[in-house]
Each structure stands twice: as C-alpha cells, then as structure tokens.
Amino acid sequence: xxxxxxxxxxxxxxxxxxxxxxxxxxxxxxxxxxxxxxxxxxxxxxxxxxxxxxxxxxxxxxxxxxxxxxxxxxxxxxxxxxxxxxxxxxxxxxxxxxxxxxxxxxxxxxxxxxxxxxxxxxxxxxxxxxxxxxxxxxxxxxxxxxxxxxxxxxxxxxxxxxxxxxxxxxxxxxxxxxxxxxxxxxxxxxxxxxxxxxxxxxxxxxxxxxxxxxxxxxxxxxxxxxxxxxxxxxxxxxxxxxxxxxxxxxxxxxxxxxxxxxxxxxxx
Amino acid sequence: xxxxxxxxxxxxxxxxxxxxxxxxxxxxxxxxxxxxxxxxxxxxxxxxxxxxxxxxxxxxxxxxxxxxxxxxxxxxxxxxxxxxxxxxxxxxxxxxxxxxxxxxxxxxxxxxxxxxxxxxxxxxxxxxxxxxxxxxxxxxxxxxxxxxxxxxxxxxxx
Numbered sequence: 001x002x003x004x005x006x007x008x009x010x011x012x013x014x015x016x017x018x019x020x021x022x023x024x025x026x027x028x029x030x031x032x033x034x035x036x037x038x039x040x041x042x043x044x045x046x047x048x049x050x051x052x053x054x055x056x057x058x059x060x061x062x063x064x065x066x067x068x069x070x071x072x073x074x075x076x077x078x079x080x081x082x083x084x085x086x087x088x089x090x091x092x093x094x095x096x097x098x099x100x101x102x103x104x105x106x107x108x109x110x111x112x113x114x115x116x117x118x119x120x121x122x123x124x125x126x127x128x129x130x131x132x133x134x135x136x137x138x139x140x141x142x143x144x145x146x147x148x149x150x151x152x153x154x155x156x157x158x159x160x161x162x163x164x165x166x167x168x169x170x171x172x173x174x175x176x177x178x179x180x181x182x183x184x185x186x187x188x189x190x191x192x193x194x195x196x197x198x199x200x201x202x203x204x205x206x207x208x209x210x211x212x213x214x215x216x217x218x219x220x221x222x223x224x225x226x227x228x229x230x231x232x233x234x235x236x237x238x239x240x241x242x243x244x245x246x247x248x249x250x251x252x253x254x255x256x257x258x259x260x261x262x263x264x265x266x267x268x
Numbered sequence: 269x270x271x272x273x274x275x276x277x278x279x280x281x282x283x284x285x286x287x288x289x290x291x292x293x294x295x296x297x298x299x300x301x302x303x304x305x306x307x308x309x310x311x312x313x314x315x316x317x318x319x320x321x322x323x324x325x326x327x328x329x330x331x332x333x334x335x336x337x338x339x340x341x342x343x344x345x346x347x348x349x350x351x352x353x354x355x356x357x358x359x360x361x362x363x364x365x366x367x368x369x370x371x372x373x374x375x376x377x378x379x380x381x382x383x384x385x386x387x388x389x390x391x392x393x394x395x396x397x398x399x400x401x402x403x404x405x406x407x408x409x410x411x412x413x414x415x416x417x418x419x420x421x422x423x424x425x426x
Contacts, residue, residue: 149426161301161423168422169314176317 004058009049012058013042019059019145020066022241026125026140027070029258031251037073041066056154060147064155067137078265080129082177084257085191088126091260099200102252106201111248114201116210118246119194120184121239124232126257127177135170138163143233175225178232184211185220185228201249277382279412281405289390292404296412299380300419302373306357308418309371318418321411330354335362341407366391383415 004012017038024034044065045052052061081087092098105112128136137156141147142163147155152163183189198207211217216231241247241254279296298305308318312325312335323343327335331354337347352368353361360371367389374382387404 159301159303161303162307164422164425165304165307168425169311169317172317173314 004049004052006046006049009046009058013045013062016059016062017042018240018242020062023063023140023145024066024070025241025254026128026144027136028073029125029129029254029261031255033073037066037069040069044069056151060151060154063141063145063147064157067141067155071133071137074133077262079132080126080261080265082127082130082181084126084130084261085123085181085193087264088257088260089193092256095256098256102201102249105248105252109248111245113245114197114249115244115246116194116198116207117214117235118239118244118250119197120214120216120232121236121241122250122253123182123191123194124174124236125241125254126261128174129261130177131170131173132166134158134162135166135173138166139170139174142167143230144236146237171229175229178229179225184214184217279409279416281408281412283403283405286390288392288394289388290394290398290401291386291388292408293384293386294408294412295382295384296416297376297380298383298416298419300423301379302357302375302381304419304422305373305381305383305415308415309360309373310354319411319414321407321414329360329362339407341402341404383412385412 020041021034021038024037025031028034028037041062045062048065052058056064106114128139131139134156138152141152141155142149149160149163149167153160156163179186179189181189181191183192184194195207195211198205198210202210214235216228216235219228219231241250244250277295277297279294281292281294283290283292308314310329312327312329315322315325321340323338323340325335325337327333329335329351331351333351335349335351337349338345339347347364349362349364349369351360351362353359353370358373362369367387369385369387372384374384376382385408387408389401
C-alpha cells in the first residue's frame, strides 16, 4: 500500500479532479454544486487521509467520498421526468433571454461552439436524472468512468448483485426512453432537439451531413439497441463537460434546464 | 422429502380447491442473489418491463402502502391491494378482502434462492363467484419463469 503525504495526495487528487468534477456535474446538473462538492471532497479526503488503508484505489476512495456528498446534495430533491427535453424546450421558447444569452455565448466564448455530439451528451445527462438515483450513479460510474462492478459496490456501499441490478434496470430504462424519443436512432422519435439547435447555431452547416458523421446515427438502422446505447456512452466518455468546445454553451443550457425542472418537479 | 422438494421447485403451479376457497402455489429455484429477486419484486414501476403477466402496478411496494395492479388475466379490472407484510429479502404479502398473495425467498445455500408464490382466495361468498375467477396456474408459471429469467440475466451480467 502506498502511504500518501499531503503532497503526493495533492498530485493524485489533481490527476482525478477533472473526472470528479465532470461526474458531479452530470449528477447534480449544477456547476456550482459540482465545484463545491469537489472542494468538499478534497477537504474531507485530506482530513481522513490517515484512515485510507489502500483497500481500494485512491480514485475509488475519492469517488466514494464524492458520491456520498452528491447523494446528500440530491437526497431531498425530486427526480426529473423523462420528458425533460419537452418541458425545458417549451420553457426556453417562452423565455426571450434564453436564446439571446446562448447566442452571446456562441459568439464570444472560446467554448461556445454548438456541436451535435456535445448535445447528445448533455441530453443524456438531463434524461438520466429521471432514473432513480442509484441507477443514475451506477450508469455513470460504469459506462462513463469505467469502474468495475466491485468498485462501484464499494463506492455505493452495497453488494455486487445490487450494482448489477441497478445497471441492468437503469440501462433498460434509458434504452427504452431513447428508443421512444430520439429521432437520431428512431425515425418515429419525437425529439429532434439536437438537429433543431444545430440549425440555429450552425446555419451554414448541413445538419444531415453532420449527423451522418456520428457512429450512433450511422449504426441506427441496424437497430441493435444495446449497441446504440454503448455508442451513446462512448460519446459521453469522449466529452469533458468542463473542457469541451461547447462547455460554456452546454453549461448555460444545463443551468436553464435545472431551474426549469427543479420548479416543475416541485410544483407537480 | 428430498424428492418432494425438488419436484416442488420445478416452476409448475398447483391449485387446491375447496368449497369456500381456492389456493394456487408455485415454487422455482433461481440462480441469483436474493437481493436481486427482492429488488425485482418490490420495484412497482419496473414490473411491466420483465413480467408478462402484469400490465401495470402503481404505488409504492412497502409495508402498509396501497397499490393498484392491472393484470393480463383481467385487463379491464384494477385490483386495489394493500401491502400487508414486508420482510426485506424474505417475504412480501399483498392482498384485499378476497384473498392474499404471498411471496417468499429462501437462500438455497448454493448462491441462489428458492422462490415461492401462493395466492389464496375465498370466503363465505366464494361459491357464488368461483366460476367467474379464471384459473391462476398458467399466469403463476409465467410469473415465476419471467422472474427467474430476469434475475438470472442480471446475476450473470458483467
């Protein structure tokens, strides 16, 4: 077992902080909450460093602390609904500031470029908040941050069997939602939001041509739903929502959706 | 006794009828952790995904809670049921004035479980409506087979 000094721990923490921050943003949908929880994770980890026995990797240990803090943060919040994109789209269309702010970000921010892949990742983050919390946590930890079932059991303080249950039911639910809604993979899908937004932010682009560059869209006709889900997860793995070309724009959309959905689920 | 147990775990339903009651039972062995079987049995919203005998269950499956169940056996009817017993990982009972459904999970000491389900309906007026209630055997066998299949898929997933 490696004994960490505060100095060596700081180096390791720095190495993992990007993934921690993106994980927490995807769980909380709040930049401020994600940053606060990363900070609190650091404080708590330094405080408890003497008790770290190396029974798991440091990364697993840090994700355990961060997940517990995220669960505390989310425990009293109602879950979103799977038609989140319909509700937030309607709210955006009624909010004259929304597109003005978004266009300003697109025009001025180095991270304000709209890309369909980024929106696919953003969309998954929003819809995953309709899953029970444990299912959402397990999906992100396994499919995006590549933890093994046993490591996730450690992080969530449960057993391997329950992690498998949460993964299976969460995956099944997300596959079913996207199969019913996402026009990228189902011609009958009701949601065309990424194509519509691409038309608004990139008017000179041929959206259909752009879409055919994405494996998820290319493979859609084969109809292998499990494979399409894996391709969707691949997109999330490749995107850091704090560092990507579209980070500022997507964070603006996420902040908007969080305000709208928190109000919607509280009132309904 | 050994033969009796293995025969009873084969996923075949059996019904015992009397003048004032009818009881259908089934037992099946499932190669999955008890926590998976329990989670499947107590997640109301998820039933239609894996259980071909259930159209929907609304409500929360927890002690004292009321649930509304629609079954393929009688799709036009909504059964209003109360959760009467809830011993995590072991026993679940729901029912109404007519009868109750009992689910039990027992560890088989080999990493799997023995799952049993029985339903007894009856009462003083039972002879008047007995012929209107369809047999449960086939539905019980599908329920048990679906539960076994789903739990074992989850157990063997990576």
